[in-house]
Amino acid sequence: MNIKSLDPRVSRMEIPEAPGYPEMKELDQWQTYEVFHQTSRGTHHQHVGSVHAPSVELAIVFAKEQYARRMKCVNLWVVKTADVFATPYEDDDMFQPATDKSYREAFGYKNKEIIREYREKRNAEDGIEPQEQPKQRSRVVIRKKQ
Numbered sequence: 001m002n003i004k005s006l007d008p009r010v011s012r013m014e015i016p017e018a019p020g021y022p023e024m025k026e027l028d029q030w031q032t033y034e035v036f037h038q039t040s041r042g043t044h045h046q047h048v049g050s051v052h053a054p055s056v057e058l059a060i061v062f063a064k065e066q067y068a069r070r071m072k073c074v075n076l077w078v079v080k081t082a083d084v085f086a087t088p089y090e091d092d093d094m095f096q097p098a099t100d101k102s103y104r105e106a107f108g109y110k111n112k113e114i115i116r117e118y119r120e121k122r123n124a125e126d127g128i129e130p131q132e133q134p135k136q137r138s139r140v141v142i143r144k145k146q
Helices: 008-012 056-067 089-095 111-126
Strands: 031-038 046-053 075-080
Touching: 031 056, 046 056, 056 075
Parallel strands: none
Antiparallel strands: 031 046, 031 075
16 A cells, blocks of 8 residues: 555655654654755756655655755755765875876977987988978067057
């Protein structure tokens, strides 16, 4: 038997009436779930907040009511807060960049010199005279008289 609600959206989810939730002691709270929403297809999900709920199904309903009612939303994720894992702040050295990344930069390679020497050598073997480098054009700036 499913929960009958005045809200048809809750009735459509077909949530069991007695799913075997653990008995709560007085002043106990439900689990917290972190809510992520997506504003349009293809974009990233963003964390928008958290909700308290007895199950994942109801966490989706609560998240929709809380975070998707007024904002544009095409998809929701809910994750138990206990399942979220974060790195400790003491491990900040893991995010430090490597000190030597010269292999990524082009200035470390002397390719122009090697290519120029190869061309000169090849042209000398073929009997071709070296070509003059084209001169750089100077820019002319025309200013209007005031």
